[in-house]
Amino acid sequence: MSASVQPDLQSTSPFRTAEQREADRAAKRNALLLAAARMFNARGFHATSLDDVAASVGVTKPTIYHYLGNKEQVLIECMTIGLIQLQEAAAAARAEPGTAMERLCSFLRRYAEVNMAEFGQCVIRTGDELLSPEGLEKLRSLKRPIDAAMRSFIVEGIEEGSIVSADPKMLAFTLAGALNWPGRWYRPDAGSPPSEIATAMVDILMQGFAARR
Amino acid sequence: MSASVQPDLQSTSPFRTAEQREADRAAKRNALLLAAARMFNARGFHATSLDDVAASVGVTKPTIYHYLGNKEQVLIECMTIGLIQLQEAAAAARAEPGTAMERLCSFLRRYAEVNMAEFGQCVIRTGDELLSPEGLEKLRSLKRPIDAAMRSFIVEGIEEGSIVSADPKMLAFTLAGALNWPGRWYRPDAGSPPSEIATAMVDILMQGFAARR
Numbered sequence: 001m002s003a004s005v006q007p008d009l010q011s012t013s014p015f016r017t018a019e020q021r022e023a024d025r026a027a028k029r030n031a032l033l034l035a036a037a038r039m040f041n042a043r044g045f046h047a048t049s050l051d052d053v054a055a056s057v058g059v060t061k062p063t064i065y066h067y068l069g070n071k072e073q074v075l076i077e078c079m080t081i082g083l084i085q086l087q088e089a090a091a092a093a094r095a096e097p098g099t100a101m102e103r104l105c106s107f108l109r110r111y112a113e114v115n116m117a118e119f120g121q122c123v124i125r126t127g128d129e130l131l132s133p134e135g136l137e138k139l140r141s142l143k144r145p146i147d148a149a150m151r152s153f154i155v156e157g158i159e160e161g162s163i164v165s166a167d168p169k170m171l172a173f174t175l176a177g178a179l180n181w182p183g184r185w186y187r188p189d190a191g192s193p194p195s196e197i198a199t200a201m202v203d204i205l206m207q208g209f210a211a212r213r
Numbered sequence: 214m215s216a217s218v219q220p221d222l223q224s225t226s227p228f229r230t231a232e233q234r235e236a237d238r239a240a241k242r243n244a245l246l247l248a249a250a251r252m253f254n255a256r257g258f259h260a261t262s263l264d265d266v267a268a269s270v271g272v273t274k275p276t277i278y279h280y281l282g283n284k285e286q287v288l289i290e291c292m293t294i295g296l297i298q299l300q301e302a303a304a305a306a307r308a309e310p311g312t313a314m315e316r317l318c319s320f321l322r323r324y325a326e327v328n329m330a331e332f333g334q335c336v337i338r339t340g341d342e343l344l345s346p347e348g349l350e351k352l353r354s355l356k357r358p359i360d361a362a363m364r365s366f367i368v369e370g371i372e373e374g375s376i377v378s379a380d381p382k383m384l385a386f387t388l389a390g391a392l393n394w395p396g397r398w399y400r401p402d403a404g405s406p407p408s409e410i411a412t413a414m415v416d417i418l419m420q421g422f423a424a425r426r
Contacts (some may be wrong), residue, residue, distance in 0.1 A: 043342050044342040047342065047343075101424075125340060127257055128257050128262065129255065161424055162423070163424055164412070164417075166416075170414065171417055171422060173398070174414045174418065175391075176394070177393035177394025177395065177397075178387050181389070181393055182386070184390075185386070201386070204383065204384055204421075205391075205418070205421065206422055207421045207423060208377070208420045209317075209376055209379070210377070210419045210420065211370075
């Protein structure tokens with residue numbers, strides 16, 4: 001078999017390329033993680049069994065061990081995806097033009113939307129007490145840049161005069177709490193879509209509930 | 214033993230009166246519930262054992278069964294106390310003079326403080342998925358009047374013009390979420406006291422984070 005015929009062979013070969021194998025592996029990991037996230041959110045960590053997660057995608061538990069690891073590793077992987085989505089939301093908002101206030105609003109809307117999606121809901125619904133010390137430390141290191149981004153949008157906004165002079169830490173806690181909570185109550189089958197909920201909540205937080213006289 | 218000497222006897226009798234027995238029973242129940250709430254909050258429901266709760270107050274598990282019942286019954290009792298405190302906060306605010314806006318602020322501050330206390334933290338930290346259908350129904354019926362009170366302060370405030378014309382449901386969700394979240398992060402051993410945190414958060418929610426120009 002000479003080198004010159006290889007390209008032709010590749011396109012019709014029953015053997016997959018390294019890229020195809022990698023894409024296939026990633027698609028399988030993602031399907032397993034999404035199934036796991038949905039079950040963690042619906043039943044809680046302790047009541048979720050990897051057997052049931054595996055069955056929901058038509059495989060068996062050893063397949064999950066092979067692709068993802070044990071139950072805590074699966075949970076941490078789900079939470080990691082949610083936290084990376086939040087980090088990406090912060091980076092995207094940081095790159096936007098406009099005032100720090102506008103960038104904060106943009107970040108907050110996306111932050112709320114992520115919290116209503118499967119992996120973000122895992123982040124919100126998992127209390128620290130459910131995690132091992134190593135798992136907790138890993139997740140804390142992923143959360144730190146998100147908290148720091150929230151804080152820095154706020155500090156910049158206060159400096160430019162577009163955000164009220166409040167304690168930045170307390171303001172960050174208040175905004176994060178309000179926009180974390182939809183991760184608890186949001187159900188895809190009822191009510192407004194996440195983007196509308198996020199916009200309405202950020203507007204309320206921005207304007208305050210006191211009527212302006 | 215004639216009826217006429219009974220009052221004197223009662224005060225020196227080694228036998229307790231019905232009132233004393235009832236007070237004693239209530240004090241024991243309260244001590245057990247507080248110990249349980251602290252352990253549920255620190256470890257989560259599944260990782261808490263009634264043996265450990267009992268040991269933390271120097272008794273054994275049968276004592277807890279006798280006074281409170283099984284582990285879910287203990288959790289529901291802790292959450293019930295927190296929810297009754299929230300109901301009382303709504304009733305106290307409703308009885309205050311002033312505008313609906315002022316009553317809402319008063320309710321929200323107390324709401325936040327309850328959520329930072331032991332029994333309120335149990336309410337915040339317990340996901341619906343941890344409860345049996347019967348337990349969930351009982352707690353929902355206790356939560357309903359609290360949600361209704363929040364909603365009615367808001368509707369009255371919108372009518373009197375003191376609260377912004379927002380969707381009352383979305384406003385209630387936003388305020389509740391912001392003031393529920395301290396139940397997750399608050400630690401008695403670090404930072405400001407609950408009353409200061411509550412006041413600062415309600416001020417932020419009232420004024421909004423956008424600077425007024």
